Amino acid sequence: MLATTERPRGVIERFRAHLPVSAATPVISLGEGSTPLIPSPRLSERVGRDCRVWVKYEGLNPTCSFKDRGMTVAVSKAVERGTAAVVCASTGNTSASAAAYAARAGIRCAVILPAGKIASGKLVQAFAYGATVVAIDGNFDDALRVVRELGSRPDFTIVNSINPDRIAGQKSAAFEIVEELGDAPDIHMLPVGNAGNISAYWAGYGEYSEAGLAATRPAMVGFQAAGSAPIYHGRVVEQPETIASAIRIGNPASWEMATRAIRDSRGAIDIVTDDEILEAQKWLASKEGIFVEPASAASIAGLFKCCDPARQPAYPFMQIPEGSRIVCTVTGHGLKDPDAVRFATATAVQPTEADVLRAIGF
Numbered sequence: 632m633l634a635t636t637e638r639p640r641g642v643i644e645r646f647r648a649h650l651p652v653s654a655a656t657p658v659i660s661l662g663e664g665s666t667p668l669i670p671s672p673r674l675s676e677r678v679g680r681d682c683r684v685w686v687k688y689e690g691l692n693p694t695c696s697f698k699d700r701g702m703t704v705a706v707s708k709a710v711e712r713g714t715a716a717v718v719c720a721s722t723g724n725t726s727a728s729a730a731a732y733a734a735r736a737g738i739r740c741a742v743i744l745p746a747g748k749i750a751s752g753k754l755v756q757a758f759a760y761g762a763t764v765v766a767i768d769g770n771f772d773d774a775l776r777v778v779r780e781l782g783s784r785p786d787f788t789i790v791n792s793i794n795p796d797r798i799a800g801q802k803s804a805a806f807e808i809v810e811e812l813g814d815a816p817d818i819h820m821l822p823v824g825n826a827g828n829i830s831a832y833w834a835g836y837g838e839y840s841e842a843g844l845a846a847t848r849p850a851m852v853g854f855q856a857a858g859s860a861p862i863y864h865g866r867v868v869e870q871p872e873t874i875a876s877a878i879r880i881g882n883p884a885s886w887e888m889a890t891r892a893i894r895d896s897r898g899a900i901d902i903v904t905d906d907e908i909l910e911a912q913k914w915l916a917s918k919e920g921i922f923v924e925p926a927s928a929a930s931i932a933g934l935f936k937c938c939d940p941a942r943q944p945a946y947p948f949m950q951i952p953e954g955s956r957i958v959c960t961v962t963g964h965g966l967k968d969p970d971a972v973r974f975a976t977a978t979a980v981q982p983t984e985a986d987v988l989r990a991i992g993f
């Protein structure tokens with residue numbers, strides 16, 4: 632048994648009182664959570680109107696996405712119940728996380744993925760952690776349908792966000808933000824795919840507010856990719872498309888919960904195009920030093936959209952009030968999806984000082 636200080640202080644240890652765990656729950660942790668909330672002066676300046684912006688950098692979790700927060704709880708509870716295997720559908724990050732936590736727990740993991748649509752870094756992770764990878768001829772929504780069917784069997788536990796233990800763990804990001812800022816922000820922006828995370832944040836803010844730990848709750852503002860925007864359009868998208876493969880989802884599982892979060896928080900749902908997403912990705916990396924995958928950049932692209940006077944915001948709310956405190960969650964690390972990056976490439980020069988100086992352009 633390790634001393635307390637030697638154990639990784641993950642989400643369960645830090646927020647035990649707010650999670651569905653007991654002393655009997657084995658803690659399967661990789662030290663997830665406690666990610667940096669980065670004050671972002673250039674973003675704040677671009678927004679203007681005396682607003683302050685922070686970026687919650689979830690790419691610094693153990694498998695480099697926010698999924699680890701929920702996965703530590705879901706896999707710990709699965710092990711407590713004696714599950715032999717966990718199963719999930721995924722656009723890549725859930726599968727990477729499930730595979731890692733299953734490896735840590737010593738149980739099997741099967742991941743069902745849309746063939747050819749998973750970012751290379753995420754696929755490498757699933758294989759590296761020893762998951763059984765099944766590619767299907769279909770999209771994420773088809774994969775989730777199959778997983779729901781598999782989940783009715785007693786030997787599998789589904790670890791998609793339809794498992795409430797996942798949502799419970801993901802609330803911890805909202806707890807951390809409140810603890811760090813001393814209250815909830817005024818506006819919280821994040822990308823929306825299967826819609827679990829926006830629902831989890833709203834539940835987390837609600838819980839801290841009810842416990843008297845926060846005086847306010849934020850407006851929840853979600854952004855979908857323009858080609859994969861079922862909540863924005865109010866209808867299922869049969870063939871979702873976007874470069875942001877993590878949020879290439881046409882029929883989100885937590886649609887209703889997310890709609891309630893947006894309505895109850897007086898928030899909004901809007902869309903951003905692939906070009907806006909890639910532009911925001913590049914901007915955030917080069918201006919703030921924060922490199923995120925395309926889906927994550929949707930929150931930043933959305934913020935830019937809201938403060939661009941030339942654009943017509945989808946909702947009146949989205950004219951950001953003066954002096955707002957804004958948190959943007961960026962959900963996954965940029966290295967997960969190197970192929971999506973639109974940056975310059977380097978041309979080789981001769982290995983001499985003169986040639987290198989010329990190339991530098993000084």
Ligand code: F0G
Pocket residue numbers: 696698720721722723724725726792822823824825826827828829877878924926927962963
């Ligand atoms: N950002 C990233 C990087 C994601 O991987 C996801 C979802 C989201 C945002 C959207 O979060 O689904 O809670 O609305 N990825 C899932 C997956 C679907 O399989 O990895 P959401």
